[in-house]
Amino acid sequence: MPSNIKEQVHQHYGNKIRVRTCGVIIQDGKILMLKHDGIGKKDYFWNVPGGGLEKGESLxxxxxREFQEETGLKIKVKKLLYLNQYIVSPLHAIEYYFEVEKITGNAELGHDPEEILVLSQLSWFSRSDFENLDKDCKPNFLLKYLNFD
Structure with missing residues (x-):
């Protein structure tokens, strides 16, 4: 078994194309984000909740399912906001970003069902907080497509 989280991520998710479904929730002017360890140019990446599909599962x-596992929130999925390709070798993901709305629950850091503990932090970011995150460690397109007000 690989010794560090980045090696584990690369071994588990690398060298294949992965389809991910992601949810963007804005509440009280803040966007919900999760810190993913072992991913990206600086070994961490902030992104909205979401993940890979199981065989036969719709977006x-x-x-x-992913939102509830990672945050404890039950959601209503609204419109598709953006289609993104995340390519930082050896990772390659096709990501569908949807606007979502909370139905019930309180946001708390959950888990990935995989054996790798990638999720390390849950936080709500204001627009300025989001802008202040390192540009290599977040999906920059979110500012362009979202209104935080």
């Missing part, structure tokens, strides 16, 4: 069903 919508997968997003509801």
């Amino acid at each position: 919508i069903s997968g997003l509801k």
Whole structure:
């Protein structure tokens, strides 16, 4: 077994194309983000909740499942906001970003069902907080497509 989280991530998710479904929730002018360790140019990446699909699972069903696993929130999936390719070798993901709305629950850091402990932090970011994150450690396109007000 690889010794560090980055090696584990590369071994588990690397050298294949992964389809991810992601949910963007804005509440009280803040966006919900999760810190993913072992990913990106600086070994961490802030992104909205979401993840890979299980065989036979739709984007919508997968997003509801992932959101509840990672944050404890039950959500309603609304419109598709953006289609993104995340390519930082050896990782390659096709990501569908949806606007979501909370139905029930309180946001708390959950887990990934995989054996790798990638999620390390949950935080709500204001627009200025988001802008102040390192540009290599977040999906920069979110500012362009979202209104935090």
